[in-house]
Amino acid sequence: MTVGTSRPAARKGALLGAAADADASGGPGASQGPGTGLPAIDPDDLPDGLVVADENGRVVCFNAAAVRLTAVARADVLGQPLERALPLEDLKGRRWWALTDPYGGLAIRVGQPERNLLLPGNREVLVAARYVRDEPLGPVRKVVVSLRGTEARRRNERSHAELIATVAHELRSPLTSVKGFTATLLAKWERFTDDQKRLMLETVDADAGRVTRLIAELLDISRIDSGRLEVRRQPVDVAAAVGRHVQAHTTRGQSPDRFLVRVRGPLPDLWADPDKIDQVLGNLLENAVRHGEGTVTIEVAPTGPTDDEKGTAVTVSDEGPGIPEESMGRVFTRFWRGSKRGGTGLGLYIVKGIVEAHGGTITVGRGPAGGAQFRFTLPVGAPAYLTQ
DSSP, rough: OOOOOSSHHHHHHHHHHHHHHHTTSSSSSBOOOOHHHHHHHHOOSSSSEEEEOOOOOEEEEEOOOHOOOOOHHHHHHHTSSSSSSSSOOOTTTTTTHHHHHHTTTTTTTOOOEEEEEEEETTEEEEEEEEESSTTTTTOOOEEEEEEESSSSHHHHHHHHHHHHHHHHHHHHHHHHHHHHHHHHHHHGGSSOHHOOOOHHHHHHHEEEEEHHHHHHHHHHHHHHHHHHHOOOOOOOOHHHHHHHHHHHHHHTTTTTTEEEEEEEEEOOEEEOOOOHHHHHHHHHHHHHHHHOOEEEEEEEOOOOOSSSSSSSEEEEOOOSSSSOGGGGGTTTTTTTTTOOOOSOOOOOHHHHHHHHHHTEEEEEEEOOOEEEEEEEEEEEEOOOOHHH
């Protein structure tokens, strides 16, 4: 039996399974069936609210989480009818127990799926119920109810709404530009010189690339959140990858003196996804160049004795104002942009997801010159067929 797992369905099933064996005497203790080999579970140790009613519909178990969620004392509800102890209503104001009728309803019904319901004072809770019978189609012996707060769901909903708003805002500008330039070229092609046409087409191409990158970020976030980010491991030369990114910045106009690359070897063989490692390096260097000042130092070295695994460590630091101490804990969250606006604020969230998908870690701190310093590690990570 697993209690408190992060998967809602498993967590709810474990809670209801434990509740089915809750002590019918009304005390907080719980017991296990004979031969299970599992220790007893105290309902007060469960992370979710637990309410159990006996065959007469009276409450025999009301755990500490239920007390917290309902703001009702345990002594006031033990022995009371279930509908009085939990006067739940749906969002239309209808009494939930009268609608579901657990003791007198259909004999084939085994419970109620989780849904939003209201307690007195319009306190919203997530409620699920299970009907326990001694035999199929027999009378209900117990009604087991789980209660959860809605704060986590609300935060998730706000995060999704903010993501949609951010994406809509970021898409509007380049798409407006693309639409404007293409419409102008189609309507007045003959009036423009070749240089003017080239300039407008280059702008369209740049804006289309911006839209493509944003869509790629959204796909990465979806895969990271769902745990489906795939890592296609190949031999990767991190030092060479750093060199390519520095060269790309100098080609775009940055002074070569802006970058200092240090490689301390010998580096262990590294198996990683080269495209995703390029994405990580590109994001960190872009942040250092755009938001930092002075020299951007990139150091590639073997992991040290304080690291968990053998692998490669990459450190990117600048000489700018750095990140305030109070913001350090939010750097890798969605939409964090620091003190300067611009961008989607999704890049470092994706970087962290990519590094962790490789089994590595990433940290942020203050560099030797006072600027921001990002350090990520990548374990050797050879494919399974090479380690067998």
